[in-house]
Amino acid sequence: xxxxxxxxxxxxxxxxxxxxxxxxxxxxxxxxxxxxxxxxxxxxxxxxxxxxxxxxxxxxxxxxxxxxxxxxxxxxxxxxxxxxxxxxxxxxxxxxxxxxxxxxxxxxxxxxxxxxxxxxxxxxxxxxxxxxxxxxxxxxxxxxxxxxxxxxxxxxxxxxxxxxxxxxxxxxxxxxxxxxxxxxxxxxxxxxxxxxxxxxxxxxxxxxxxxxxxxxxxxxxxxxxxxxxxxxxxxxxxxxxxxxxxxxxxxxxxxxxxxxxxxxxxxxxxxxxxxxxxxxxx
Amino acid sequence: xxxxxxxxxxxxxxxxxxxxxxxxxxxxxxxxxxxxxxxxxxxxxxxxxxxxxxxxxxxxxxxxxxxxxxxxxxxxxxxxxxxxxxxxxxxxxxxxxxxxxxxxxxxxxxxxxxxxxxxxxxxxxxxxxxxxxxxxxxxxxxxxxxxxxxxxxxxxxxxxxxxxxxxxxxxxxxxxxxxxxxxxxxxxxxxxxxxxxxxxxxxxxxxxxxxxxxxxxxxxxxxxxxxxxxxxxxxxxxxxxxxxxxxxxxxxxxxx
Numbered sequence: 001x002x003x004x005x006x007x008x009x010x011x012x013x014x015x016x017x018x019x020x021x022x023x024x025x026x027x028x029x030x031x032x033x034x035x036x037x038x039x040x041x042x043x044x045x046x047x048x049x050x051x052x053x054x055x056x057x058x059x060x061x062x063x064x065x066x067x068x069x070x071x072x073x074x075x076x077x078x079x080x081x082x083x084x085x086x087x088x089x090x091x092x093x094x095x096x097x098x099x100x101x102x103x104x105x106x107x108x109x110x111x112x113x114x115x116x117x118x119x120x121x122x123x124x125x126x127x128x129x130x131x132x133x134x135x136x137x138x139x140x141x142x143x144x145x146x147x148x149x150x151x152x153x154x155x156x157x158x159x160x161x162x163x164x165x166x167x168x169x170x171x172x173x174x175x176x177x178x179x180x181x182x183x184x185x186x187x188x189x190x191x192x193x194x195x196x197x198x199x200x201x202x203x204x205x206x207x208x209x210x211x212x213x214x215x216x217x218x219x220x221x222x223x224x225x226x227x228x229x230x231x232x233x234x235x236x237x238x239x240x241x242x243x244x245x246x247x248x249x250x251x252x253x254x255x256x257x258x259x260x261x262x263x264x265x266x267x268x269x270x271x272x273x274x275x276x277x278x279x280x281x282x
Numbered sequence: 283x284x285x286x287x288x289x290x291x292x293x294x295x296x297x298x299x300x301x302x303x304x305x306x307x308x309x310x311x312x313x314x315x316x317x318x319x320x321x322x323x324x325x326x327x328x329x330x331x332x333x334x335x336x337x338x339x340x341x342x343x344x345x346x347x348x349x350x351x352x353x354x355x356x357x358x359x360x361x362x363x364x365x366x367x368x369x370x371x372x373x374x375x376x377x378x379x380x381x382x383x384x385x386x387x388x389x390x391x392x393x394x395x396x397x398x399x400x401x402x403x404x405x406x407x408x409x410x411x412x413x414x415x416x417x418x419x420x421x422x423x424x425x426x427x428x429x430x431x432x433x434x435x436x437x438x439x440x441x442x443x444x445x446x447x448x449x450x451x452x453x454x455x456x457x458x459x460x461x462x463x464x465x466x467x468x469x470x471x472x473x474x475x476x477x478x479x480x481x482x483x484x485x486x487x488x489x490x491x492x493x494x495x496x497x498x499x500x501x502x503x504x505x506x507x508x509x510x511x512x513x514x515x516x517x518x519x520x521x522x523x524x525x526x527x528x529x530x531x532x533x534x535x536x537x538x
Binding site for chain 1: 360361364368383386387389390393394395397398399402403404405407408425426
């Protein structure tokens with residue numbers, strides 16, 4: 001079943017134990033970034049080395065894996081990672097959100113509500129939410145340790161002062177369990193409310209910076225805002241051209257040389273389900 | 283009455299080099315204490331020790347806090363010291379760039395302390411920031427400009443506003459008018475004098491400029507080679523210097 005040249009799920013057992021220990025610590029301290037000894041993976045940094053190591057450490061023979069990239073199951077990255085685990089771990093793969101037990105994702109949270117027992121693995125490029133405001137790593141760690149988050153609020157203030165509203169559209173900072181400010185990875189802020197008190201376990205892996213953090217099931221996740229400029233998600237005047245959804249996150253596509261635009265669901269599985277099963281659309 | 287800040291036998295060395303030695307003083311509420319001396323005499327090191335930014339080898343600094351009672355500055359946890367330094371204290375650097383966030387607007391600079399202690403109403407923060415901007419004599423319409431577009435004197439005034447917005451009780455100032463031209467200096471001195479009076483601030487002011495010391499301070503400590511050589515009321519020290527070094531300092535003021 002699995003390829004004999006590799007250990008089960010590619011990584012050696014000691015590495016997987018080390019990553020699991022980091023995950024346990026991350027789950028115990030929601031939102032806290034746990035350093036781990038990241039390994040070289042057979043794909044470049046930025047393509048999901050962190051997520052793939054987390055997935056490798058937690059995936060078992062009975063798991064069903066789904067991988068999405070920008071909401072789509074059929075992009076190169078998603079297909080390659082899915083095929084990778086089918087080969088080195090022999091697990092079943094799926095594109096259906098409901099059927100998956102482990103979902104590795106880049107830039108989206110599936111539209112279909114997650115349930116208990118599912119694990120969402122995020123690929124994270126920059127785990128440190130304060131990085132752009134405070135370049136010194138020693139200082140950002142101190143700020144997290146002392147819960148000194150005035151500077152994060154300063155950046156939101158500056159955004160309103162300059163644009164009239166909080167202009168951050170993705171990677172929108174959140175407060176986890178009232179303690180740690182966390183970068184939710186570059187998901188659109190549209191997905192932030194789905195993180196709050198989610199029944200699924202959320203694991204975040206940053207391969208280049210070698211950090212793992214987590215949000216356990218049913219943990220409060222609050223998007224930062226001001227009392228008079230509350231957090232809002234994106235809305236569209238259009239609905240999905242293919243399935244007619246008014247609730248899902250839409251991608252804008254230019255379909256010909258005349259600049260004709262089309263809005264479609266970014267979550268391909270959700271869109272397809274609505275088209276093939278009319279009752280799912282209701 | 284208890285002193286607000288009190289230093290006992292404060293000593294700081296860098297290797298074999300003594301930066302300040304056996305410094306003793308009390309700062310009383312509402313008082314402005316000047317520390318003067320030539321460059322390299324340990325003024326700034328002393329100030330950093332007082333503000334908890336450097337740890338002295340010997341001696342202690344006690345502060346009478348509104349929130350925590352009498353505390354030893356160097357026994358505090360880092361969390362508490364940092365909280366203290368952005369609520370009850372202010373620190374004005376000589377170079378405004380060190381004390382400001384140059385990448386964000388003046389309003390965000392002033393509002394940072396408010397947001398750090400939990401202010402979450404944009405409109406209120408902005409109003410307070412705008413009020414402070416006009417209190418330090420900067421046009422309100424510069425609120426959304428970055429400090430990079432400000433002149434040196436305006437930056438220094440912005441830095442003062444950023445520190446005073448939390449209504450501190452004690453402000454440490456390191457050469458607040460250093461590197462500015464004379465007319466700008468005069469405006470900032472006027473401003474500081476009126477703010478110190480109206481807010482009942484206490485301050486420790488480091489300067490090498492005796493004119494600044496005479497205008498702003500009530501009491502003066504003269505430092506040479508890390509030691510305090512003379513100490514007394516400002517007018518007394520400047521009009522009737524006792525120590526040879528102080529006499530030399532006073533004598534070297536350029537007559538205008």
